[in-house]
Amino acid sequence: MAQGMSGNLNHAMIDGPQGKAAQEYANQFGAPGFHDITKAYIGQNYGGYTAENQETWRVLYDRQMLYLANNASEVYLRGARSINLVRDHIPYLEGPQSVNTFLMPLTGWQSKAVPGYLPAKAFFACLARREFPTTIVIRSRESIDYLPEPDIFHDIFGHVPLHADPIFADFLQTYGKAAVSTDDPSHTERLSRLFWFTVEFGLIREGGRNRLYGSGLISSPGESAHALDSKDVDRRPFDLETVCNTSFEIDHYQPILYVLESFDQLRDAMNTYAQRLLDPARRPVNA
Numbered sequence: 001m002a003q004g005m006s007g008n009l010n011h012a013m014i015d016g017p018q019g020k021a022a023q024e025y026a027n028q029f030g031a032p033g034f035h036d037i038t039k040a041y042i043g044q045n046y047g048g049y050t051a052e053n054q055e056t057w058r059v060l061y062d063r064q065m066l067y068l069a070n071n072a073s074e075v076y077l078r079g080a081r082s083i084n085l086v087r088d089h090i091p092y093l094e095g096p097q098s099v100n101t102f103l104m105p106l107t108g109w110q111s112k113a114v115p116g117y118l119p120a121k122a123f124f125a126c127l128a129r130r131e132f133p134t135t136i137v138i139r140s141r142e143s144i145d146y147l148p149e150p151d152i153f154h155d156i157f158g159h160v161p162l163h164a165d166p167i168f169a170d171f172l173q174t175y176g177k178a179a180v181s182t183d184d185p186s187h188t189e190r191l192s193r194l195f196w197f198t199v200e201f202g203l204i205r206e207g208g209r210n211r212l213y214g215s216g217l218i219s220s221p222g223e224s225a226h227a228l229d230s231k232d233v234d235r236r237p238f239d240l241e242t243v244c245n246t247s248f249e250i251d252h253y254q255p256i257l258y259v260l261e262s263f264d265q266l267r268d269a270m271n272t273y274a275q276r277l278l279d280p281a282r283r284p285v286n287a
């Protein structure tokens with residue numbers, strides 16, 4: 001997820017009364033009387049996609065999948081196959097051929113359509129339920145190479161294949177539970193850095209070389225190659241404490257990336273962090 005600008009999406013699909021009501025609820029989430037995150041969800045309104053929208057999906061899919069076949073994590077590629085992520089159409093979120101139908105028996109994760117940007121608490125509350133808030137609109141043809149905000153290509157193509165992996169699935173839910181449990185801004189900042197350097201921009205070591213798994217890399221034709229090949233990128237071994245202390249910048253290619261040894265490493269590190277946050281008895285005094 002990213003905040004902000006809304007210039008180049010087909011907003012007609014999400015601007016109706018249902019979308020407005022859901023967004024207003026999401027904006028209030030956590031305040032008294034606003035505790036049911038499912039009220040921030042909307043239908044996909046699949047009939048709203050134009051022929052051009054469908055073409056945009058195919059162009060992006062073809063361009064990126066070809067590159068990813070040799071450069072993405074095996075866990076991502078296996079996940080993409082197992083949720084039946086195909087080139088011919090924008091993914092369905094509902095119905096027998098939907099990504100959710102394939103995902104449910106694998107890990108119980110589901111993608112839920114949302115009308116736009118969710119505040120952090122609402123976003124974390126979704127993850128804690130194994131539900132991934134998903135932008136349903138797709139970028140315009142003019143913005144095909146770069147879009148500063150998530151669209152369905154980023155959210156489904158970029159994120160969802162990893163949700164089919166039981167270890168990553170557990171990690172992401174634990175992340176959500178920990179993040180929604182704290183109101184301490186320093187923890188919220190640390191956790192947003194962790195999300196950025198793993199879920200969004202993570203690399204992993206597989207077969208003796210670095211491969212992509214972060215959705216911001218997976219779904220970006222320009223940045224994916226840069227992340228693996230550029231001499232300007234400082235690729236550091238993953239360490240949770242170091243990651244949580246590293247600030248990040250948006251709006252340009254990432255100069256620092258962290259490389260996992262395995263998804264077990266990520267899950268285990270997150271479990272340790274979550275225990276500290278969720279179990280006050282383990283929390284050091286004054287921390």
Ligand SMILES: [Fe+2]
Nearest residue numbers: 001150200215
């Ligand atoms: Fe994302």
